[in-house]
Amino acid sequence: MTRVLIIGGGVAGPATALALHKAGIDVGVYEAYPVGGDDVGAFLTIMNNGMDALAAVDAAGAVEAVSFPATTVEFLSGSGQVLGRQHIAGQLETGHDPRTMRRSSLYRALTEQARRRGIPVVNGKRLTDAVPEGERIRAVFEDGSTELGDVLVGADGIHSRVRTLIDPAAPEPRYTGLNILYGYTDDTTLPLSTDAYRMIQGKRAFFGYTTSPQGETFWFARLPAPELTRDAIAGTTIDGWRRRAAEFFIADTTPSRRIIEATWHEIIGGNAYDVPSTPIWHRGAMVLVGDAAHAASPAAGQGASMALEDSVILAKCLRDRPRDEAFAAYERIRRERVERLVATSANDGATQDSGDEVLSEQLNDRQQSRAWLYAHHIEWAETVA
Template sequence: MTKVLIIGGGIAGPVTATALREAGIEAVVHEAYAVGADDIGAFLTIMHNGVDALRAIGLDQVVADNSFAADGLNLYDGTGALVAETRWHTDITGPRTLRRSDLYRALHDEAARRGVEIRHGKRLVHAEHTGDGVRATFADGTRAEGDVLVGADGLHSTTRRLLDPAAPEPRYTGLNIFYGYTEGIAPTTEPGRYHMITGGRAFFGHTTAPDGRTWWFARVAGDESHGGTPAEWVEQAAGAFADDDTPAARIVRASGEVRRGNAYDVPSTPVWHDGRLVLVGDAAHAASPAAGQGASMALEDGVVLAMCLRDCSEPRAAFEHYERLRRVRVEALVSMSARVGADRSADSESFYRHHIEWNGSVVNDSAFGHSAFGHSVPARPGSGQAAEDQVRKGQL
């Protein structure tokens, strides 16, 4: 294996390239945009398993330097009552919150520093086998050749369609997602702590960044739509919490910066590879944002795929092994995230414990294990879905 073409410079792309580089395999990233993806202003949380994947290839510190620790989660109901509380590690092994743009920049800079070439303005439009490799064609008319092509091109992946023209399209989950940053109000949580609110009509989450600003998001049931003004989005989001006795509506109305999007998922992609082309991240399996795991799964994918290409004798064997290792886990996540989004009848903690041992082998399974992630504290036993989940897990 001498050269891997990677399509997409979001999260999975640069991480796969960096992991391949660590494995001694050349990778070149081809990103469609000059700067990155559409919802660049949103923020996200990388959970324990995502941080673990970063650590496998020494990327945890650069991400830590560009983020703040998420130290746990308080869950409230619409009356403002605390239902459950979870504490997480706050050292470098714990979850991190950061803007998507900062994550992209940190991953790009570190990949480039380690010698990965990143080409911008390269939108993949076609790919074909050449006998002993693959040739990619880009919208600007240029081409690139390599041994294999990794489709890290996200939710609306071109690589997915090239692999299988009948591949399912992303499915609208029925949820509008609002994001914002609010300043000029007193801190609404302890620094880094998430307060989540299951309101009567919608779900709200907020945390306090080190500079005192409140970072918040809201998931509101609604039609798929792409229009509207920031003032209208504020009304839609704040209105969904008007009947609750929580700070949600006040935080939204005080926000100087609001964004809105629709949440999609891709529950199952039948074809993940054809021996030369392979999918990672949202291109293979997109989860709705409800479980906050899409980025972490993309990070896991990238590292595991690189290990498979390192440890297996030829690409088809590597891709078959990669699919065997990843498909069940990521499809379970997509299904769990859909349930969290719909009725919160699921919990995501079981996904946090995944551990990748870079120096182990994917062939004999010495590359995987479990790690600790913190603990849950029942705040009001017997009340609320979170408490029911804890009962089910034997924690109460």
């Protein structure tokens, strides 16, 4: 194998490039957007298992430098009662703690690492087609340019073009029934939550927040509501998002509404989607990673971490096995785990207020049962059989 073309420069794209480069494989990244991936205004948390995957390709330090820790989770009900508090990974000693950051910071960190290692990352390259040439594949871009490679990796997100090229009948993303909002406020009069996430199951909607070491509160809200059109999303102002979100928490005696109403400069809204199962992950020289293969709703906070795991496992498989065997091994290793995560996250997003005692038991059981997620470890030196 001589060259891998990666379509998509979000999380999975540069991460896969870093892993393939470490495996000694020539690789290039082609991103549709002029200056980076989409959804740059939102934030995310890379969980213990995601940080473990980054460590396997020597990129954990770069991500730690643009993020802050959030190692504890505290559950509150809509009435303000504290239902439980525990380490996000329970009693596990994973060697890595979760880190929170803006998506744009993560994109920059991974892309800068790729370029520093000599990996080309080319923006403004929107894929339109992929044409087989013998055992190789030619990527065709909207600007008329092409690139020839031995493997084409679809790391192009939930609305993946590569997924439809692999399988024209591939399922479309499914709306989860939730509008999701992300916001930031530097109002230090708010009840801050440094190094901890406060997760609040309100009477009508779910709210979560944490506070950076600089005193900026990062918050999100999951609002059960009809799917928004693109025009509706694009046409909603910050004030419109703020008023829409605040209405869902009027009946709660928690900080949720106060935090929302203190946010004046940056709120990002949209719809939450998932892809429960993609029947075909690879065909010929093409293969999928991350959200292109298995998008989860954001409820479990594992989308980026699972994409990072995919990146490293795919690189190991291509390092150790011929291409077709590598793709089969990659799918065999990953499919059950990621589809379990998609189902788990969908169930989390459906949790509703059901009384403080019942909710406390549900939330604490949820955390205690997540060892299979958080404790996942990738041993880079281990050969893929």
